[in-house]
Amino acid sequence: xxxxxxxxxxxxxxxxxxxxxxxxxxxxxxxxxxxxxxxxxxxxxxxxxxxxxxxxxxxxxxxxxxxxxxxxxxxxxxxxxxxxxxxxxxxxxxxxxxxxxxxxxxxxxxxxxxxxxxxxxxxxxxxxxxxxxxxxxxxxxxxxxxxxxxxxxxxxxxxxxxxxxxxxxxxxxxxxxxxxxxxxxxxxxxxxxxxxxxxxxxxxxxxxxxxxxxxxxxxxxxxxxxxxxxxxxxxxxxxxxxxxxxxxxxxxxxxxxxxxxxxxxxxxxxxxxxxxxxxxxxxxxxxxxxxxxxxxxxxxxxxxxxxxxxxxxxxxxxxxxxxxxxxxxxxxxxxxxxxxxxxxxxxxxxxxxxxxxxxxxxxxxxxxxxxxxxxxxxxxxxxxxxx
Numbered sequence: 512x513x514x515x516x517x518x519x520x521x522x523x524x525x526x527x528x529x530x531x532x533x534x535x536x537x538x539x540x541x542x543x544x545x546x547x548x549x550x551x552x553x554x555x556x557x558x559x560x561x562x563x564x565x566x567x568x569x570x571x572x573x574x575x576x577x578x579x580x581x582x583x584x585x586x587x588x589x590x591x592x593x594x595x596x597x598x599x600x601x602x603x604x605x606x607x608x609x610x611x612x613x614x615x616x617x618x619x620x621x622x623x624x625x626x627x628x629x630x631x632x633x634x635x636x637x638x639x640x641x642x643x644x645x646x647x648x649x650x651x652x653x654x655x656x657x658x659x660x661x662x663x664x665x666x667x668x669x670x671x672x673x674x675x676x677x678x679x680x681x682x683x684x685x686x687x688x689x690x691x692x693x694x695x696x697x698x699x700x701x702x703x704x705x706x707x708x709x710x711x712x713x714x715x716x717x718x719x720x721x722x723x724x725x726x727x728x729x730x731x732x733x734x735x736x737x738x739x740x741x742x743x744x745x746x747x748x749x750x751x752x753x754x755x756x757x758x759x760x761x762x763x764x765x766x767x768x769x770x771x772x773x774x775x776x777x778x779x780x781x782x783x784x785x786x787x788x789x790x791x792x793x794x795x796x797x798x799x800x801x802x803x804x805x806x807x808x809x810x811x812x813x814x815x816x817x818x819x820x821x822x823x824x825x826x827x828x829x830x831x832x833x834x835x836x837x838x839x840x841x842x843x844x845x846x847x848x849x850x851x852x853x854x855x856x857x858x859x860x861x862x863x864x865x866x867x868x869x870x871x872x873x874x875x876x877x878x879x880x881x882x883x884x885x886x887x888x889x890x891x892x893x894x895x896x897x898x
Contacts, residue, residue: 553850555889555897556605562882563602565859567614570875574624575617581860582872587625589632591812591875592618593641597819598879600647601886605893615648619660630664633684635671638664639697646704658708665701668694669717676741676748678724689742695725696737696762703769715773722766726782730763735786736793737763755795756810757802760786761817768823780827784834787824790817791841800844804864807874811863815880818845822887825896843897846888849881 572578572585577595579586596618603611622641623630632638642664649657671681675688680698682691699718706714728750729738739754764783771779790796796803802814824830825838849865861881862869869877891897 555892558850559605559885559889562859562885566878566882575621576625577875580872580874589626590637590640591879592622593644594812594879596644596648598882600651604651605889631667635668635680635682636693638668639701642701643697643704661705665705668698676728689740691740692729692737692759695721696759696766699766700762700769722770734789735782736760736789756813757796758813758816760790761820764824765820783824787821787838801848801865802845806863807877809876811874811877812880815883818883818887839896846884849884
């Protein structure tokens, strides 16, 4: 099955190259894969610097938070601002520039202020995004405020765990009979991040328990793709298998990577590889070799979350050469396509379709996904993985 899916992906990848249109004058054109002429190297770190600068100038709102879109909508939304923290951490890790530190601190203070003076939220997934980003910020800076924030959020989130449907965490605090992948995959990751700080065994036990529940209830055992939620409606328990989104696959990959790194058990790595391979050829998640256009709004951020954890998989040592080559090729095709075709310059705006420049206002969510891809490309390039 795995080899078949890789073959299917490679076929889709080549087809995708052929479907792309011409590039703007300032972009580097995509070449036929059999064209042996040298291609100018993309300077991914410079591209990341450009999008970070433009992002700050375009999206910065009040109190250190970031506004809803590039058109001046000043509405505050908790969960994309949590991902802004992740992107700022990316920039800081890549450059070491102190300007990111003040932006990060202003952001978390602003989130609290605009959330009514508290980090607590009815949406467990919102808090999970911020908790995961806060652990990364702590590891990058050794600033205890970020660690305390992550622990505070975890203690709030875990109160929504229950025996309804056999376990798992509810999507919202007030939806006891709806449990989503988005409130469980990131919980596994956060538990493992906190476990790795001081080896408190309770975090590892929570991670394993939630993992087994999600695998049993929300993961397709054949493909490794992730169903969105399980709920009770009119007395009937229903699993929503029609909703398969990039970000849920991404967090499932991230959960498996962490449990594999901790335990060394091959079953976790196998799950991550199966999900990633299926993702690359699934028509629900990809189109012509690219991660699908999932629109703006909430969906605009989904691909970036997948990119973050797919990038972690690419950097693992214990995957075979064929799988790694397929993953890197898929990643590079997406990143190069975005760089050449999907950025509106000089504004450096990125729409939901990575092979087309945006022609209208770009939501914060959508811009963040593109930034995550470019920062990930810079990381892989600096590590010598993109060639």
